[in-house]
Amino acid sequence: MKERTKGTECKIRGIEQEYPVSAKANLNPAMLVNAAIQGLKRSALSRDVVWDTVTEVSQEVHEAKITSSFGNNGCRIYNDMDHLEISTPSYNNPFDAIAYDKASEIYAFMATKEASTALKKEVFVHKNNVANLTVTEGMQRVKRGVIKTNTYATHGNILTLRDACKDWTRVEKSLIPWIITRILFTGAGDVVSGGFVGKEGVKFVISPRAMFTHQKSSFSTTMNRGILNTRDQPHAARRYWRLHDIHYEGLRSEYAIFMRDIAQALVICAFETGFLDDAPELEDPVRAFKEISQDTQECEWQIKLKTGEKTDAVAILRYYSEAIERMQEYTGEESKWDVIGLKAFKRLIDKLESRRIEEFVDGIDWVTKLALLVNYEPKSASDGISICNQYALLDENVSFYLSDSEKGTIKSYCLFNPKDSLAFAERELPQVDWASFTQRVKYALSNAPEQTRDYFKVAMLKKYGSEVRSISWSTMQLKAATVILDEPFMLNKDEMGDEIMDGQELAECLAVAKKLYPTKIIY
Amino acid sequence: MVVDAMDFDGMEEEEEDLEEEEVAEGDYVKEETAEYRDTGKEKEMVHIMDRLKERANKEKAADLVSKLKGKKKVNKKIMPYEIYATSGE
Numbered sequence: 001m002k003e004r005t006k007g008t009e010c011k012i013r014g015i016e017q018e019y020p021v022s023a024k025a026n027l028n029p030a031m032l033v034n035a036a037i038q039g040l041k042r043s044a045l046s047r048d049v050v051w052d053t054v055t056e057v058s059q060e061v062h063e064a065k066i067t068s069s070f071g072n073n074g075c076r077i078y079n080d081m082d083h084l085e086i087s088t089p090s091y092n093n094p095f096d097a098i099a100y101d102k103a104s105e106i107y108a109f110m111a112t113k114e115a116s117t118a119l120k121k122e123v124f125v126h127k128n129n130v131a132n133l134t135v136t137e138g139m140q141r142v143k144r145g146v147i148k149t150n151t152y153a154t155h156g157n158i159l160t161l162r163d164a165c166k167d168w169t170r171v172e173k174s175l176i177p178w179i180i181t182r183i184l185f186t187g188a189g190d191v192v193s194g195g196f197v198g199k200e201g202v203k204f205v206i207s208p209r210a211m212f213t214h215q216k217s218s219f220s221t222t223m224n225r226g227i228l229n230t231r232d233q234p235h236a237a238r239r240y241w242r243l244h245d246i247h248y249e250g251l252r253s254e255y256a257i258f259m260r261d262i263a264q265a266l267v268i269c270a271f272e273t274g275f276l277d278d279a280p281e282l283e284d285p286v287r288a289f290k291e292i293s294q295d296t297q298e299c300e301w302q303i304k305l306k307t308g309e310k311t312d313a314v315a316i317l318r319y320y321s322e323a324i325e326r327m328q329e330y331t332g333e334e335s336k337w338d339v340i341g342l343k344a345f346k347r348l349i350d351k352l353e354s355r356r357i358e359e360f361v362d363g364i365d366w367v368t369k370l371a372l373l374v375n376y377e378p379k380s381a382s383d384g385i386s387i388c389n390q391y392a393l394l395d396e397n398v399s400f401y402l403s404d405s406e407k408g409t410i411k412s413y414c415l416f417n418p419k420d421s422l423a424f425a426e427r428e429l430p431q432v433d434w435a436s437f438t439q440r441v442k443y444a445l446s447n448a449p450e451q452t453r454d455y456f457k458v459a460m461l462k463k464y465g466s467e468v469r470s471i472s473w474s475t476m477q478l479k480a481a482t483v484i485l486d487e488p489f490m491l492n493k494d495e496m497g498d499e500i501m502d503g504q505e506l507a508e509c510l511a512v513a514k515k516l517y518p519t520k521i522i523y
Numbered sequence: 524m525v526v527d528a529m530d531f532d533g534m535e536e537e538e539e540d541l542e543e544e545e546v547a548e549g550d551y552v553k554e555e556t557a558e559y560r561d562t563g564k565e566k567e568m569v570h571i572m573d574r575l576k577e578r579a580n581k582e583k584a585a586d587l588v589s590k591l592k593g594k595k596k597v598n599k600k601i602m603p604y605e606i607y608a609t610s611g612e
Contacts, residue, residue, distance in 0.1 A: 020606050021608075022606050029608060082609055132605070150611075151610055246612065296587060336552045357587050358590040361594045371591040375591070375592065375596075387601060389604065413599060432553065433551045
């Protein structure tokens, strides 16, 4: 086997995004989502697969019954509780985190475009986490009434070590302050029902998902949500633990997606190596989460520690950046992404510390949305809701990522400006080769990342689709053999070479894999 | 929802003093060919000044809303469409 990568490149991660699919005609959401999924298959971006629920034991009953499609890039596509859910293939660096997130946006848009054609109705898709509906007590939609906020998720996943998570109180101590304070740059921003803060109308918050938190940890993702989720489903060998983070949010900005990915991966590495064991403990984490989220004007972001002392969220972010530095000094292992990421993280913290928040317009989603609200000056709650929704709208503007030509002539109603967002990322992360970004998004539409096990799955499915009986994140059942893909980097492009792509027969491909992993290819 | 509209007191963006960078092929990372110019005492002074500047900025940090005034163009019509979605995940 070739030498493994270093630092955070050893961590695979991925995003599950639930997209709400709506039509002005108020059609049944399940029908809209199914039409979208069918549309992707019609446009040859995905195909039906049998999802292997025999070896991939689900901990939630409804999940075991979900019918899945498999995207050309290795993403899983399905109808989850009447949302279009797209789970990206696994990747191992922040540049791919953006590329596959943008590919997911394009899939979602293409899906609803096809659904519009099939249903002869205008169908919309958004990338956000809340739907604000005006309802009466009887839940009938009326022009005036009470605003109710429904939430759906963006889940972040990162594979960590089971040993590091055995003591869950350690997980809580190390990571809860992180999840709470990172919203200063990972918060999507949105308006939620004023009922959350005992007021009428709506309230703009940094992190809408924070407002739906009830406890430190929970198994359920839908009821009494925890800050941490305890779902034990590694989608890999038993020695791994998949940290299923239910507090990611639907982001559009390249900079924010990049920073969320690399900072999260760095924090998890520091956590595994014990550098977060002395993290500051918060007196009331749930309360702190909600209070910081609501503080969008004064930006004091005050937090009370268990010791009784008061600090602010930025000081806690600085604790994490210093712990990462100590870890890197100790391990001496860092990838190029880690160098870029830590430098950018420290710069971000410096700006947050001096409250130069307005400098993050077009870089951090909640700041950009607040800037839109401030400048549009909405006169009603429904205006405020519409502005946030329009930012989250996925329309023709997603084609920005596929065009090499002049990027500024796309007709779009969306208030997210991809040109400004990319310009911000270029300015703030100058070491990243943004000139190759369009090319990478194009690649990400129809190919899995080369570095992870998804490369093998996608290549096999493309070439020997009719030979595949079922698939899951960590298994592939072929007519000829079962392939256990329980190591995150196994059978990637480095390991397989060009054997799969260069016209080898299936038996030869399996023989190559068997030679590398004798016990994991079972005839 | 009415958002307070106060005058925006803009701040100039800080620029780093970096030399030219080259693109490394294939890994989407540009190879950094230059170090920061400031070193030693000079660097320490810059650091202290930065801290002081930050502190000064912090004093007038309040009211983000007013600082965001004029930061985004208002050139698209707002569409009054609701998202009709149930709770999920």
